[in-house]
Amino acid sequence: KPHNHLTSSAPKIGRREVRGQEWGHMAFSKTVLKWRLIGEGYSSQLTIEDQRQIFGVAFRMWSEVTPLEFVEDTRSPLEDVDIRLGFGTGRHLGCNQKFDGTGREFAHAWFLGDIHFDDDEHFTAPNTGSGISLLKVAVHEIGHVLGLPHIYRTGSIMQPSYLPQESGFEMDWTDRKAIQHLYGGCSGRFNTVFDWIRKERTQHGEAVVRFNTYFMRDGWYWLYENRNNRTRYGDPVALQVGWHGIPTDGVDACVHVWNRKADTDAVYFFKGTQYWRYDNDNDRVFTVDPEGHHYPRPISEGFPGIPSPIDTVFYDRRDSHMYFFRGTNVYAFSVAANRLSRGFPRKITAVFPALTSGDHPGGNIDAAYFSYTHNAVFLFKDTRFWRVVGGRDRQRRPFQPRNGLMPHREVEEQWFDICNVHPSALKV
């Protein structure tokens, strides 16, 4: 009987580490959490599908800014479900705190993962005009279950009172840091990181060059908004959503080769022994490019002397060379001469020496990335990055070796909120 489900949700050792019955503490010690809209708790106002879809988005919003992942579980025994959601009116779902009817209290959450919504309120799906946004309330209550208390700051999703939803509300910087204060930031390896540059014309007809930054991991990617210090709302998305025709399970590397003068402008994706050229204008890979090359194309054909597969590659506009990384070696490739530069391959440690003894990625680099935001090259490996000493650094400190590697830092200290979501949430 429904009443029993609450008693069955008495603290189970191991199911959920409840550190004291109060907010402000990390509530879960595992990272993949199961949720369910309980059968006896459907709302009478929205279709069941809508209810589940809205909750799926709410959980995904938390997953985009925490190391936690959420998966809807409609099969396991209820006591194995970490977060249980349900609607009720008045005395409801065996809960001790009855609801007060239309107005005032619209929902509450309990430490052990129960979230109740007062079905006397007029809940609405996002962006459907008046009423109380079920999405916004669900994000708030899930915040409680994850351990957040009420936060009295304008703009916080954890304010106790409901503010009519401005269209497309999102979690702001401080709420993100509050939850990361409990669960930490997000870290992980990347297949590739790159800035995608494109020429556009403003409405006044003047030509401008714009870029966007992308992080790719396995079959999904994030657009990183450097000016906002976070990923784009709603990311990650599956690769095939934004990059048509590249391998859907991920790539080894991507590089954008362009020169304002030499009007070189080509985006290449590498995977295994093959590579693709991307057609920016038509937003998909070329099958045949303007030079008549068919794709996918063997790397050995397009870049003679470069072994495959490669670990990563970046393009240095200063010397118009592409630097391919494989194992502990680096290969400088002249774009103009279309051949390997003399004296290469060389050891990565020789071309990019460590400034601090021993603080060097060694080899098997995950990603090499020239950032237009930071005007610097970064080498990524695992959850760390090393910044390459640039021209300006050496003007200030001439003793630093050319292309020296500064001491490592954690990726999450410089690029924020690049968080996975559960694969089942990718479609949400």
Add this chain to the structure above:
Amino acid sequence: EKLFHSRDRSDVKISYSHQAELVTDKNSAEIFLSRYGFVHPVNWGEVQFKETPGDPYNEDFAGEEDLLSWIQEGDSSVSRAETDSDAKVVSMTTESPAFISALREFQEMSGLPVTGLFDDATKAAMNTPRCGVPDKETGMDTADDPQDNVSSSAPEMDATD
């Protein structure tokens, strides 16, 4: 298209028979302040497990008046804590320092002018739709708002053109 069976669609109309009691006077303000922990921090974890006698799931919606009639009839099945907490509220006089202090704290947290008076702005704030989780709970030092531990300023961008 919402699924309806009655021609006048009354079966999908949200029945507004259950209107929440609004905070209209100082007594109801006291109940509000007590419920959300401004009088005494609420042990929210305990509330979840406090056994309410009887089988609350099967009874119909007990409106406030029904509940009050219970209390007035001295129905023993109403749990001690419930009457206790109401008793606690009733024990505060409207001008007691405890009431004024709780009111001021609510006004401060809500970003209202901290007058200590039950004025219209405070009444309106108390009637705004809100989450049922108390604002102040035992064991939670709201003074150290988790925000304090987090530098809210975004890191300096060393962006260059």
